[in-house]
Structure formats: structure tokens, C-alpha cells
Amino acid sequence: MTARVPRLAGxxxxxxxxxxxxxxxAPPGHHPFAAHLRASLVLLLLTMLLLGLVYxxxxxxxxxxxxxxxASANGSLIYVNGTAVGSSLIAQNLSAPWLFWERPSPVxxxxxxxxxxLLGYSDPALYNETESYMQQYGPYAVNASVPEILVTxxxxxxDPDLTPEAALVQIPRIANATNLSMSELQALVNKHIxxxxxxxxGPSYVDVxxxxxxxxxxxxxRSV
Numbered sequence: 501m502t503a504r505v506p507r508l509a510g511x512x513x514x515x516x517x518x519x520x521x522x523x524x525x526a527p528p529g530h531h532p533f534a535a536h537l538r539a540s541l542v543l544l545l546l547t548m549l550l551l552g553l554v555y556x557x558x559x560x561x562x563x564x565x566x567x568x569x570x571a572s573a574n575g576s577l578i579y580v581n582g583t584a585v586g587s588s589l590i591a592q593n594l595s596a597p598w599l600f601w602e603r604p605s606p607v608x609x610x611x612x613x614x615x616x617x618l619l620g621y622s623d624p625a626l627y628n629e630t631e632s633y634m635q636q637y638g639p640y641a642v643n644a645s646v647p648e649i650l651v652t653x654x655x656x657x658x659d660p661d662l663t664p665e666a667a668l669v670q671i672p673r674i675a676n677a678t679n680l681s682m683s684e685l686q687a688l689v690n691k692h693i694x695x696x697x698x699x700x701x702g703p704s705y706v707d708v709x710x711x712x713x714x715x716x717x718x719x720x721x722r723s724v
Contacts, residue, residue: 575589589660591709592709597673597677600662601670601708602659605654605657606657609658650662661705664706689706
């Protein structure tokens with residue numbers, strides 16, 4: 501007995517009436533849109549909870565338990581006598597004549613304010629802005645040109661670092677305001693120069709807040 505092969509539909513076969521087939525309908529009170537909306541909101545809230553709270557919190561706790569990342573996990577704060585005086589990552593308004601000054605800041609070193617759009621090189625206002633910065637350093641930059649970093653702002657307005665040249669050029673002003681010699685101040689700056697990573701990645705820089713804290717300590721001991 502041979503198996504029966506189903507016959508394929510021919511060109512003259514009648515088209516089946518699909519309307520005659522009974523189709524399933526949604527039960528009364530069923531709203532597919534509301535169900536999808538509810539599922540989307542639940543997924544959104546779970547994602548925000550996981551990625552906005554649980555994950556950052558777990559990473560922070562984990563980083564705080566590792567010795568070499570503990571300081572950075574807490575904002576790289578600098579403490580003096582147990583009191584936080586600032587962060588090594590954020591510049592401060594250090595305008596006293598006996599301190600090393602930071603770069604100019606268009607937001608007055610306020611980390612809660614976003615930095616405004618920087619002036620372009622073709623903007624006439626940039627010349628006036630740079631000229632006003634130059635006037636602060638002019639009397640103290642004897643036989644030396646003022647480094648560009650001291651008369652220009654950074655992208656964030658909170659850059660805490662200077663190039664070694666920008667710190668060294670301020671020594672005459674600080675020596676004039678304190679009883680420290682220029683050689684002592686130069687040695688102090690050299691002590692705080694961080695070299696490029698692995699000797700060639702990135703430039704050398706000086707963290708101004710850490711330098712000023714060391715300067716204040718030396719000045720206090722010297723003035724006693």
C-alpha cells in the first residue's frame with residue numbers, strides 16, 4: 501500500500517473563504533496597550549534602580565575597600581588636621597599674594613556651575629579677557645614671559661593643575677610677599693612636579709592646592 505501524497509492546489513481550484521474561519525477575540529475588559537505600558541514602566545523603573553543606584557553604589561563601596569582607590573572613590577579630598585580643605589581634582593580661588601594662583605575661571609571656581617562657551621580666537625572679547633589676566637602677572641613676570649596657561653581658561657574652569665613653568669613664574673611675587681627666598685620656593689615647586697606617566701605619557705604638572713598647603717606650612721615654620 502502506497503502512501504497518499506497530498507495534492508497541491510491547482511490554478512482552477514476555488515479560493516478558500518477566510519472569512520468563514522472563526523478567529524479568536526480578546527476577552528471583555530482586556531486592554532493590550534495598558535498591559536504593554538505597565539510592563540514598559542516597570543522595566544524603566546527597574547533599569548533606573550539598577551543602573552542609577554545599585555550599580556554605582558556597589559562600585560563605590562568596592563572602590564572604597566581597595567587601598568589604592570580609597571581616596572579617589574571619596575573625591576580625592578585633601579585633609580589638614582582632620583578637616584577636608586578641598587579636592588586635588590578641583591581648583592580653588594587662591595588669590596592671596598603669598599600663594600600660587602590657579603588658572604583663571606569663568607565660573608569663579610564653582611563646581612556647581614557649568615562652564616560657559618569659551619571665546620574663539622577670532623573673538624575680540626578674547627583679547628580684552630587675556631589682557632586683564634596679563635595685568636595681574638605683569639609686575640611680577642620680570643625677565644620672563646607669562647605662560648599661556650595662566651592667561652587662558654580651561655574647558656571646565658576647574659582645572660587644578662599648572663605646568664611647572666606657570667608655577668615657577670609666580671615665584672618673584674610670592675618671594676616679595678613672604679620671607680622665603682626664591683631658591684626655597686623653586687625647590688618647593690620642584691618637589692611638587694608630577695612627571696609624565698611612564699616618563700613620556702602626558703605633560704608634567706603641578707597640583708596648585710597641594711603646593712599651596714606645603715607653602716603655608718613652610719611659611720608658618722619660617723615666620724616663627
